[in-house]
Amino acid sequence: MPASEISVAIAAMVIAIVAFFVACGQFLQQIFGTAEGYRRCQNTVIGGWAEYVHLRWRWSEFRFETIAITPHFIIEKISVTDDFGRNLHGKPHAWVDSTTIPVTGSQLSRAWTKSPEHQKGRESSSGDVVSWSALLSSIHDLQVRQFMNGYEAEKWLGSVRSFQGEKFRVPKGDVEISGVAVRLMKHSWDLMPPDVSRPLATSNVGTIIVLAHRMGMSWRDLRPTEGRMRAEGYGQSLSATNVKGLGIVLQYTREDSLTPKSMEQAHAMARVPSTDADKLGCGIIPGFDTLSTWDLHLTGDKHDADPSLEMIRSVLGSIRVDPAASDAVIASMKSQHTFHRLTGFTDVQGFWSDWLPLEGSCITTVISPMRTSLIPMVEAYEPAVVWRYLLQQKLSKDPNSLSHQQHIVLDHFNSWAESYEQHFYQWTRLFGNQPKHMAYNVFLKTIWDSTTGYFIELNKRHGLKDNEDDPRRARRLGFYSQLIASHISVTALSLEEAETNLATKGKRHDHAAVGPPLTSELFAERAFIYIDNIPKIVEQMRKRGHADGREVEDAYWTLLLRGQAWTQATVRLGADAPAPIPSYYYNSTTPVFII
Numbered sequence: 281m282p283a284s285e286i287s288v289a290i291a292a293m294v295i296a297i298v299a300f301f302v303a304c305g306q307f308l309q310q311i312f313g314t315a316e317g318y319r320r321c322q323n324t325v326i327g328g329w330a331e332y333v334h335l336r337w338r339w340s341e342f343r344f345e346t347i348a349i350t351p352h353f354i355i356e357k358i359s360v361t362d363d364f365g366r367n368l369h370g371k372p373h374a375w376v377d378s379t380t381i382p383v384t385g386s387q388l389s390r391a392w393t394k395s396p397e398h399q400k401g402r403e404s405s406s407g408d409v410v411s412w413s414a415l416l417s418s419i420h421d422l423q424v425r426q427f428m429n430g431y432e433a434e435k436w437l438g439s440v441r442s443f444q445g446e447k448f449r450v451p452k453g454d455v456e457i458s459g460v461a462v463r464l465m466k467h468s469w470d471l472m473p474p475d476v477s478r479p480l481a482t483s484n485v486g487t488i489i490v491l492a493h494r495m496g497m498s499w500r501d502l503r504p505t506e507g508r509m510r511a512e513g514y515g516q517s518l519s520a521t522n523v524k525g526l527g528i529v530l531q532y533t534r535e536d537s538l539t540p541k542s543m544e545q546a547h548a549m550a551r552v553p554s555t556d557a558d559k560l561g562c563g564i565i566p567g568f569d570t571l572s573t574w575d576l577h578l579t580g581d582k583h584d585a586d587p588s589l590e591m592i593r594s595v596l597g598s599i600r601v602d603p604a605a606s607d608a609v610i611a612s613m614k615s616q617h618t619f620h621r622l623t624g625f626t627d628v629q630g631f632w633s634d635w636l637p638l639e640g641s642c643i644t645t646v647i648s649p650m651r652t653s654l655i656p657m658v659e660a661y662e663p664a665v666v667w668r669y670l671l672q673q674k675l676s677k678d679p680n681s682l683s684h685q686q687h688i689v690l691d692h693f694n695s696w697a698e699s700y701e702q703h704f705y706q707w708t709r710l711f712g713n714q715p716k717h718m719a720y721n722v723f724l725k726t727i728w729d730s731t732t733g734y735f736i737e738l739n740k741r742h743g744l745k746d747n748e749d750d751p752r753r754a755r756r757l758g759f760y761s762q763l764i765a766s767h768i769s770v771t772a773l774s775l776e777e778a779e780t781n782l783a784t785k786g787k788r789h790d791h792a793a794v795g796p797p798l799t800s801e802l803f804a805e806r807a808f809i810y811i812d813n814i815p816k817i818v819e820q821m822r823k824r825g826h827a828d829g830r831e832v833e834d835a836y837w838t839l840l841l842r843g844q845a846w847t848q849a850t851v852r853l854g855a856d857a858p859a860p861i862p863s864y865y866y867n868s869t870t871p872v873f874i875i
C-alpha cells in the first residue's frame with residue numbers, strides 16, 4: 281500500500297478515535313447532566329456535608345438521581361446510663377441512614393456533623409453556605425456550656441482558649457435531661473420544589489421553639505399556621521418564609537459583632553437543658569410523677585394575653601380549687617400591685633414541679649411560664665424571715681408546742697439563716713449560671729429532697745382519689761395536690777386582707793424581733809396572713825377527706841419551706857423573657873425546613 285494511502289488511513293483512524301472520545305464525553309456529559317441538583321450539593325454550598333452526597337443510577341429512567349444527606353434536628357432525652365455522644369466510632373460516612381448524632385461540641389461530634397469550631401470574624405451564616413451549617417456550629421458551642429459541671433465551668437470561664445468538651449458527661453440525678461442531636465436523613469433532589477436552590481435540613485415546630493429558647497433567643501412572632509416565625513437574641517436570628525409546595529422554611533443568621541463579648545456573657549445565655557425547663561418556656565408548669573402532679577397548661581391562642589386567664593381558670597378547676605377562690609385569683613390581675621397578681625396561684629411554680637437544676641451543674645436559668653412581673657410569695661425573702669420568726673416565737677412560748685415535723689422545718693430555716701445570711705435576709709436574686717452559687721443550690725436541694733420524702737410518705741398513706749373533672753381517672757388527686765388546691769383556695773384573698781390590715785392596723789412585724797428591716801411590708805403582712813389562715817387550710821382539707829388537723833398543719837409548714845427552696849434555686853426570666861408561647865406548640869410535629 282502506498283505511503284500516502286497509509287497516511288490517510290491513519291489520519292482517518294485518529295479522527296475516528298477523537299470523534300469517539302468526543303461522543304463518549306458528550307454522552308457522559310448528558311448522563312451526568314441528568315443528576316439534577318448535584319452542583320448545588322458541593323463543598324462550597326454545604327461544607328463538609330458534601331461527603332455524604334452521592335448519585336444513584338435509575339435504570340428505568342436511564343439517569344442519575346442526586347441523594348443528599350442533611351441533618352434533622354431533634355431534642356433527645358438522655359438517661360443517666362446513656363453514653364450521650366460516646367457511641368460515635370469509626371468513620372462518619374460509614375453510617376448515613378437515620379443515624380442519630382449527639383451534638384456535644386467534642387471533636388468527634390464535630391467531625392461526624394462536619395461542623396468545625398466557629399471562628400469569630402468569619403462570616404458563617406450568609407453567602408453561599410447553607411445557614412443550617414452555622415446553626416450546627418452554634419449548637420455545638422451551646423451544649424459544651426450547658427453540660428459543664430461546676431469545676432469545668434470555672435476552668436472555662438477563667439480561660440482565654442475555647443473549651444473542647446472532650447470529657448462530656450451526663451449529670452447525675454432524676455431530672456429528665458435532654459440534649460440536641462441530629463439524625464442523618466436522606467433526601468432525593470427529585471422531590472425539591474423549583475424554588476429551592478440548596479439542600480435543606482429539617483426539624484419540627486416544637487423542636488425549633490425549644491432550640492431557640494435554649495440558644496437565648498426570644499420569639500418576636502410565632503404563627504406557624506400562617507408561615508410566620510421570627511426569633512432573635514444574642515446576635516442570632518431565625519426567620520421563616522413560606523415556600524410553595526414545601527411549607528415553612530427557616531433561615532438562621534449569626535452576627536458576630538452582636539454576640540456576647542466575654543465568656544461570662546456567653547455562659548449566662550445558657551438554659552437548664554431538661555424537658556421540664558423546656559415546658560416552662562412554652563407556658564407549661566411541668567408535673568412531677570413522684571408526687572402525682574401533672575402538666576398545667578397556662579397559655580392559649582391569644583398572643584396578647586399572658587398568661588391566659590381562661591386557661592388558668594381551667595387549671596384551677598382541674599385541681600379542685602374553690603370556684604370563689606378561682607374568681608378571686610382572676611380578679612387579682614387588675615391589682616395595682618403587679619408583683620402580687622394571680623394571688624396564691626403563683627406559688628404553684630414552687631410547689632408543683634420536679635427540681636430543675638442538674639446535679640453538679642451551675643446552670644440555673646429557665647424561662648418563667650408566666651411572663652408578667654409576678655413574684656410568688658414563696659420566692660420573696662420576707663415570708664421566709666416571717667415564718668422562721670413565727671416558729672421561733674411559738675417555740676419560745678411553749679417548748680412543747682412544735683411537732684416533730686415543725687421542728688424539722690424550723691431547723692432548716694435556722695440553718696439557712698446561719699449558713700447563708702445574705703441570701704436569707706436580703707432580696708438577693710441569683711444571677712444565673714454562676715459556679716460560685718453551686719454550694720447554695722446544693723444546700724437548697726437538700727431541703728427540697730427532705731420535703732419530697734416527707735410528701736411521698738403522706739401520699740402513700742392517704743392514696744389517690746378520683747378527680748370529678750377527669751372521669752378517665754388519668755389525673756387522680758393525692759394528699760399533696762389537694763394541699764396545694766387548699767392553699768390556693770385560702771390564700772387567693774391574702775392580698776386584699778394584707779392591704780386592709782396595713783391600712784387599718786399598720787405593720788405587725790417588729791424589725792428588732794424578726795431580723796433586719798424587711799423591704800416589702802406587703803409581702804411581710806401576707807406571710808403573717810398565710811400562717812393566720814392555717815385553720816382555714818385545715819378546714820379545706822377536712823372537706824377533702826383529711827381530718828387530722830395536726831398532720832395538715834405540719835404538711836402546710838413543710839409545703840411553704842419546699843416552695844422557698846425551689847424558687848430560690850432557679851432564675852426564672854419573667855418580664856424580659858420571650859413572648860408567651862401557646863402551650864400546644866410544645867412537641868408540635870409540624871415540619872419545618874432550614875435553608
